[in-house]
Amino acid sequence: MYIKSIDMLSLTEENYLKTIFSLSYPNDTVVGTNEIAKSLTVNPASVTDMLKKLYHKEMIDYIKYQGVKLTKIGKDKAIDIVRKHRIWEYFLVDKLNFSWDEVHDIAEQLEHIDSPLLITRLYDFLGNPPFDPHGEPIPNEAGVLTEISENINLESCLKQQKIKVTKIIDDSATLLQYLTKIHIGLGSVIEILEVNDYDKSMEVIINNEKNIILSWEITKKIYGIYC
């Protein structure tokens, strides 16, 4: 039988931590109650309740009306969940042939499985990959999350620049399916032909073959390195 230790978190608590982490990433930004509520599609009142609880468990620094920050413990816990999520996503794509747009919801469940040994063994089985299928770095066992420093957001690129796609920072199936359709994947090369000053959309060439216009919303989600 499974024994629950004192500092074990419920599935809900884990999801709150994960949300706070992603809203505060990468600069440990202070996060507000409404923001969390929106992100979890939950009532702000529920968030306040949970924040009190997480504060007593020393997972967050919390001052009424002022917002929250993760403590070291809370952040470690959140990163551990992110690690599990990304390792499972890699497994699903690499071993079970899922496409990158299918894995998020399943990994969302698998990330809560509690067995450090399982994750160690699984990660070894996968050959210790550094990135998940969307190009996001997989934190190491010590909770260190290393981003590629040369990564640039497509949004901030200029006319005539060329980047090789390294990361998509959105798990939504619709976006990922659209990108697949227009032949954008990790490793694709995007060359910027024109930037529209009014709506920040970009006319680009994908892999030297496809001529297309990307909206600002989409360029914000794509990262790459100059090439």
Add this chain to the structure above:
Amino acid sequence: MYIKSIDMLSLTEENYLKTIFSLSYPNDTVVGTNEIAKSLTVNPASVTDMLKKLYHKEMIDYIKYQGVKLTKIGKDKAIDIVRKHRIWEYFLVDKLNFSWDEVHDIAEQLEHIDSPLLITRLYDFLGNPPFDPHGEPIPNEAGVLTEISENINLESCLKQQKIKVTKIIDDSATLLQYLTKIHIGLGSVIEILEVNDYDKSMEVIINNEKNIILSWEITKKIYGIYC
């Protein structure tokens, strides 16, 4: 985001169904409240509450004070969970090199992951094995659970008979570790030298090498075929 459909079961409901299934297996025996309570280490009053709920969800036939039986729907649901449990156990042993005594608790968590496609893909990835690491049959996608008809319980064997082990019907780590220690695993050959009438213990030879006495409690957990 994950959408909860009307007939979706909670983790707790799934565990009740699984328990009722295993207590009623293989002859659809009627199961009592206390029995379920003991099995789940829960108060009988809690069981009554849950039985009412499962009755309303048409998962069980339930008459007050008389005990319960799974309906077709309930049984299908239970078998699906068993299927997932056994497939995950196989994965853990075959791909991640866990030993047969380590997998139960992890599979207990993994069995609740909700993604039929995941299970289909995983089962294919494993090469569609017919049995789990303890020799239990893996139900097929249609919910058909086929036991090996030649299987005999070691308990009911007689002096001088010899069986090849095909199944252990207990997930407890301590039992499985003990069996490993005395070199009993799937495929081991057990020859019965003597049966003690008083306590039903057996003196046996394992794999033609090890001479040992097995208690009745243990012989009840071991199944095999004559050889």
Add this chain to the structure above:
DNA sequence: CACAATATTTAGGCTTATCAAAAATTATTT
């Protein structure tokens, strides 16, 4: 058959996670 033992259910409460509505605090605007 009646009485005791056992099994099951009911009643009343607790905790976790949620919500809506009202109150309090902080931020923004005139």
Add this chain to the structure above:
DNA sequence: AAATAATTTTTGATAAGCCTAAATATTGTG
């Protein structure tokens, strides 16, 4: 600086699962 808007918290309720103690039903025994 006062009024208004936005955000956050408090208050009071609800549902799921669980508990203990008390009541009721069933089963077993003399």
